[in-house]
Amino acid sequence: MARHGGRGWYGQVVAAALGITAVTVAASLWTAQAGPVDGHAKAGTSARHGAPKAAPAPAPAPASVSAEIAHASDRGTRGVNITIDDGPDPVWTPKVLQVLKEYGVKATFCMIGPQAQAHPDLVKAVVAAGHRLCDHTVSHDVTMDTKSEAYQSRQILDAERMITEASGGVRPLYYRAPGGAFTPYSRKLAASHGMRPLGWNVDSKDFERPGTAAIVATVKEEMPNGPTILFHDAGGDRSETVAALREVLPWLKEQGYSFGFPVR
Numbered sequence: 001m002a003r004h005g006g007r008g009w010y011g012q013v014v015a016a017a018l019g020i021t022a023v024t025v026a027a028s029l030w031t032a033q034a035g036p037v038d039g040h041a042k043a044g045t046s047a048r049h050g051a052p053k054a055a056p057a058p059a060p061a062p063a064s065v066s067a068e069i070a071h072a073s074d075r076g077t078r079g080v081n082i083t084i085d086d087g088p089d090p091v092w093t094p095k096v097l098q099v100l101k102e103y104g105v106k107a108t109f110c111m112i113g114p115q116a117q118a119h120p121d122l123v124k125a126v127v128a129a130g131h132r133l134c135d136h137t138v139s140h141d142v143t144m145d146t147k148s149e150a151y152q153s154r155q156i157l158d159a160e161r162m163i164t165e166a167s168g169g170v171r172p173l174y175y176r177a178p179g180g181a182f183t184p185y186s187r188k189l190a191a192s193h194g195m196r197p198l199g200w201n202v203d204s205k206d207f208e209r210p211g212t213a214a215i216v217a218t219v220k221e222e223m224p225n226g227p228t229i230l231f232h233d234a235g236g237d238r239s240e241t242v243a244a245l246r247e248v249l250p251w252l253k254e255q256g257y258s259f260g261f262p263v264r
C-alpha cells in the first residue's frame with residue numbers, strides 16, 4: 001500500500017486550511033450517515049395499483065455537492081474530524097471501531113473499493129456505528145493525477161459502487177484521492193455523485209509507524225493546521241495507530257474540541 005504525503009499538494013492544503021475563517025454549523029450535517037439510497041419503496045403505495053409492474057427504478061442520483069476540497073468540520077471552529085484511511089481491514093478496523101466507541105467519537109472511513117467488497121460486514125459495522133463512508137478508489141494509485149480521465153472515472157466510480165453494495169446501500173459521502181492526487185476532473189466527478197472531495201490538515205504519519213508517542217506528538221503539534229486528522233486502519237500493523245487514538249481522543253476532548261464530520 002503506497003504511502004501518503006510527500007507531495008507539494010500538502011502545503012496547499014495547509015494554506016487552504018489557514019484561509020478558512022468561518023464555518024457554517026449545520027445541525028443537519030451532524031446527523032448520522034444517510035440511510036439506504038433506495039427511496040422508491042413508497043412508490044408502490046401510490047394510486048398505481050393494478051398498473052403493469054415496472055422494473056425497479058434505479059436509485060436516485062445523489063445531490064451534487066461542492067467540488068472544492070473540504071477541510072472544515074461541521075462542528076465549527078472547535079470541531080475536529082477524525083478520518084481513517086485505507087481499510088477496511090479485518091484485524092485493525094474492529095480495533096479502531098472499538099476505540100472510537102469507547103470515546104463516543106464518530107469518524108469518516110475512507111475505504112478502498114475491493115477491500116470493502118471483501119469485508120462487507122466491516123463496512124456495515126462502520127455505518128451501524130454512525131460513522132461516515134468515503135471513497136478512496138479501487139487501487140490506491142497516488143499518481144492518479146497523471147492518468148486519463150477514463151482511468152480516474154473507473155477508479156472513483158467502481159469504488160463507489162463496491163462500497164455502496166458492501167454497505168447495503170449507504171453511499172460514500174466523500175471522495176479522498178490517494179496521496180491527495182486530486183484533479184479538477186476527479187473533484188467534479190466525485191462531487192456530481194454526492195461525494196465531497198476530502199483533504200486533510202494533520203497527517204499523523206501513523207502509516208510510517210514512528211512509535212505511538214511520535215504519532216501523538218505530531219497530532220498535538222499540528223492541530224493548529226486545521227481540523228481534519230488523518231489516520232489509517234490498514235496497510236500494515238496499525239497497533240501504534242490504535243494506541244495513539246487512545247491518547248489523542250481524550251486529549252482533544254480536554255482541549256475543548258468536539259468531534260464532527262467534514263463539511264459537505
Ligand SMILES: [Zn+2]
Pocket residue numbers: 004085086136140178179
Ligand atoms: Zn490512503
